[in-house]
Amino acid sequence: MTGSTTFVSATEKRKYRHCERSEAIQKKKKMKKKKKTPSKKPAKKKKSSKLKYFVWAAIIAAAVFVATNNTAKRKIVVLYNVCSVHFEDINHIFFSEKHFGVSIPSGYTVHGIDVSHWQRKINWSEVNNLRPDEPHIAFVFIKSSEGKIMSDKYFSYNMENARKNGVICGAYHYYKPGVNSTEQAKNFISLVKLQKGDLPPVLDIEEESPFGNENMRKGIKNWLQLVEAHYGVKPIIYCSNSFHKDYLSGEDFKDYPFWIAHYYKSKIKTSSKWIFWQHSDKARVNGVYGDVDINVFNGNSEDLKNLCKK
Numbered sequence: 689m690t691g692s693t694t695f696v697s698a699t700e701k702r703k704y705r706h707c708e709r710s711e712a713i714q715k716k717k718k719m720k721k722k723k724k725t726p727s728k729k730p731a732k733k734k735k736s737s738k739l740k741y742f743v744w745a746a747i748i749a750a751a752v753f754v755a756t757n758n759t760a761k762r763k764i765v766v767l768y769n770v771c772s773v774h775f776e777d778i779n780h781i782f783f784s785e786k787h788f789g790v791s792i793p794s795g796y797t798v799h800g801i802d803v804s805h806w807q808r809k810i811n812w813s814e815v816n817n818l819r820p821d822e823p824h825i826a827f828v829f830i831k832s833s834e835g836k837i838m839s840d841k842y843f844s845y846n847m848e849n850a851r852k853n854g855v856i857c858g859a860y861h862y863y864k865p866g867v868n869s870t871e872q873a874k875n876f877i878s879l880v881k882l883q884k885g886d887l888p889p890v891l892d893i894e895e896e897s898p899f900g901n902e903n904m905r906k907g908i909k910n911w912l913q914l915v916e917a918h919y920g921v922k923p924i925i926y927c928s929n930s931f932h933k934d935y936l937s938g939e940d941f942k943d944y945p946f947w948i949a950h951y952y953k954s955k956i957k958t959s960s961k962w963i964f965w966q967h968s969d970k971a972r973v974n975g976v977y978g979d980v981d982i983n984v985f986n987g988n989s990e991d992l993k994n995l996c997k998k
Contacts, residue, residue: 787823788982789972793954793965796984798992800827802860802966805840807977812846812853814975825973826992827856827985829890829926829947832879834862836871839879851883856996858887860926861911865897869907873914882919886997889915890947892926893936901935909940921997924963932960947983962986963995 785792792799803810816824828850831840843859850857861876863869880889891911897904908925915923926947927936936946937959947964950956956965963986971982985992 790968790970790982791952791954792823793956793967793984796965796986797823798826798985798987798989799823800829800856800964800983800985801825801971801973801976802829802831802981802983803842803846803976804831805842807842807980809842809845810849810977811975812849812855815853815855815973817974825855826989827858827887827983829858829860829887829983831892832859832861833872833875835864835867836875839875843879856885856887856992858890858924860890860892863891863893863895863908863911865893865895865904865907866899869910870914873911873918876915877918882921882997884997885993887924887995888921888945888997889919889923890926891915891923894927894931896935905935905938905940908936912944919997926964926966929956929958932958936960 785794787799818824828846830843830846830850832843832847833839847857847859859876859880859882861872863872876889882889891908893908897907912923912925922944924945924947925936925941927949929948929950932946932948942961944961946958946960946962947966948956948958948960948962949966950958951966951968953967956962956967964983965986966981966983969981970979973980973982987995
């Protein structure tokens with residue numbers, strides 16, 4: 689009926705108002721969610737792009753500075769050289785082949801040790817008792833004497849037994865620059881009876897002279913000449929890389945073969961005519977007491993045999 693009035697009870701009115709409030713609350717919640725979810729990714733991209741621009745600007749500025757500044761150029765070169773040395777050493781320690789408990793320089797196939805009373809009596813039958821993949825000890829230098837009267841108490845034992853076990857042997861004399869060089873040569877000659885197949889005699893020089901460098905060089909040359917005349921073979925000079933550079937790199941010794949001590953490096957850098965390189969003093973070898981010096985020969989097995997006394 690048109691214009692008629694509809695009556696609603698109080699209970700229905702309350703239900704209606706409750707529904708209206710519920711709908712209003714839901715709408716507000718939806719509006720809040722929309723406000724709280726703005727896109728965060730664009731902001732990050734903006735920040736990232738700003739950082740990229742900053743980095744590139746810094747690189748360009750540094751390049752321009754170095755290109756226009758000679759002092760900076762020199763410093764960069766020095767830094768590069770220092771880093772190269774250290775990276776080479778790290779590579780040698782962690783990535784080179786390891787035998788006898790130490791890193792072995794690559795490219796060398798003939799290995800040997802040098803010993804003195806510090807290693808005591810060596811069990812030579814055990815020295816080359818190795819796994820098939822281990823390089824063998826092909827040669828040994830044994831200390832015989834020091835100064836004008838001292839001798840190594842294990843020299844004779846180690847020399848005799850190394851020969852018996854097929855290890856090529858050599859003897860070395862520890863030189864004392866403050867002691868008469870002729871007397872030192874006589875001491876060495878009295879103790880060392882080189883045989884066919886032995887390595888040339890060695891002069892181990894590590895100490896500076898209390899009488900000056902020229903006096904030391906003359907004494908060394910005298911010892912070398914006396915020993916060469918006696919055995920008929922040119923002796924080898926043992927010294928550190930730095931000692932060679934400072935004292936023995938002149939004309940007086942250019943014809944002598946060198947045995948260079950240069951530890952824990954992947955390459956030997958020396959101006960000497962070297963044939964042996966002592967590259968570590970921390971090797972562990974079967975039958976040898978404690979740590980021992982280890983060396984490589986600059987050649988193959990045939991070259992080593994050709995070096996020996998005929």
